[in-house]
Amino acid sequence: MPPSNSRFQRLSQAALSRSQFLQLAAGALVPFVGLPPSAAAAKNPVLAQNGGAPGTKDAAASDRMGAVLVSQFGPVKIHSYLSPLDGFHVNTQMIEGPTAVVIFDGQLLLSYADEVASYVQTLGKPIERIILSHAHTDHWSGLQVLTERFPDTRVFALDGIADQLRARGQARLDSFRPIYGDRIATKVTVPTEIIAEGVQRIDGITYDFRRFVDAESDLQLAALLPEQKVLMAFDLVFSPNEHAFTVVDHFDHWMIVLEQLKALQDYDTITIGHDTPVHRSAIDSTISYVKRAKEIHVASADAKTYNESLKAAFPDLQHAEWVDFSARLLYAGPR
Numbered sequence: 551m552p553p554s555n556s557r558f559q560r561l562s563q564a565a566l567s568r569s570q571f572l573q574l575a576a577g578a579l580v581p582f583v584g585l586p587p588s589a590a591a592a593k594n595p596v597l598a599q600n601g602g603a604p605g606t607k608d609a610a611a612s613d614r615m616g617a618v619l620v621s622q623f624g625p626v627k628i629h630s631y632l633s634p635l636d637g638f639h640v641n642t643q644m645i646e647g648p649t650a651v652v653i654f655d656g657q658l659l660l661s662y663a664d665e666v667a668s669y670v671q672t673l674g675k676p677i678e679r680i681i682l683s684h685a686h687t688d689h690w691s692g693l694q695v696l697t698e699r700f701p702d703t704r705v706f707a708l709d710g711i712a713d714q715l716r717a718r719g720q721a722r723l724d725s726f727r728p729i730y731g732d733r734i735a736t737k738v739t740v741p742t743e744i745i746a747e748g749v750q751r752i753d754g755i756t757y758d759f760r761r762f763v764d765a766e767s768d769l770q771l772a773a774l775l776p777e778q779k780v781l782m783a784f785d786l787v788f789s790p791n792e793h794a795f796t797v798v799d800h801f802d803h804w805m806i807v808l809e810q811l812k813a814l815q816d817y818d819t820i821t822i823g824h825d826t827p828v829h830r831s832a833i834d835s836t837i838s839y840v841k842r843a844k845e846i847h848v849a850s851a852d853a854k855t856y857n858e859s860l861k862a863a864f865p866d867l868q869h870a871e872w873v874d875f876s877a878r879l880l881y882a883g884p885r
């Protein structure tokens with residue numbers, strides 16, 4: 551059993567205070583991501599569970615393959631579902647307000663999206679909406695399950711995302727099919743509503759939606775929760791302990807975007823697209839990673855060279871297999 555496990559077990563027994571959460575966000579949870587996915591999932595079905603009143607414990611937690619981290623900010627709870635490694639450790643964020651839940655992103659693999667749906671049902675509140683952060687398949691494939699299980703729920707995304715999915719979604723699913731078979735979606739779930747940029751209140755919670763282009767993806771939503779001081783950065787920011795995805799040649803502009811995020815001084819907690827929340831210092835480590843990846847890309851004529859050089863530059867980072875994935879797409883031409 552990894553030495554960190556007892557800490558998780560203790561945490562799962564008790565409510566997580568904000569300071570504890572920030573401690574976790576600063577790195578205490580990191581050993582979790584180094585476990586093989588099956589071990590991690592089996593031993594830590596709930597990293598910290600403080601949702602619900604006493605007696606409403608999630609009965610499915612012990613069987614869950616993914617992990618759920620719950621963090622509380624006054625009346626608002628953020629439930630972060632983290633998939634096992636074969637689902638790219640992708641997050642679905644569930645923002646629970648006084649009367650409803652807003653879901654961000656829908657998982658890669660259908661079975662994990664199904665776990666998200668079952669989990670959100672335990673909260674006992676209607677889903678106000680689903681919001682898709684960007685058009686990469688690991689974030690939307692499982693929307694097929696969520697929209698089947700919650701057929702009345704509207705799916706929002708930035709203007710342009712629906713067009714990207716109509717144009718390239720099926721090809722992206724087809725490219726994953728040889729690896730995942732029927733574990734990924736059979737059809738593309740296209741968002742039907744456009745999320746407006748700027749400040750809006752949903753279920754009494756203030757969101758400030760921001761639109762960023764040419765970073766980890768061509769078009770990426772970020773959401774600020776100013777009252778909770780939380781930045782939902784999705785795939786703009788990666789964990790300091792893991793490789794980032796570098797699937798498109800937007801290195802320079804991605805660094806500009808990261809500097810813009812860094813200028814948001816008050817946001818100490820950052821939820822990210824893959825892995826548990828991080829401290830704002832992860833913006834700096836992501837900048838360093840993207841800068842080095844850019845240098846290596848400039849110097850590498852082919853995917854193999856890029857792949858080997860990037861792994862060699864960051865020998866201690868987890869998920870070297872993500873570099874295989876990035877190198878293949880980065881050198882496959884425009885996407």
Ligand SMILES: [Zn+2]
Binds near residue numbers: 686688785823824
């Ligand atoms: Zn992603």
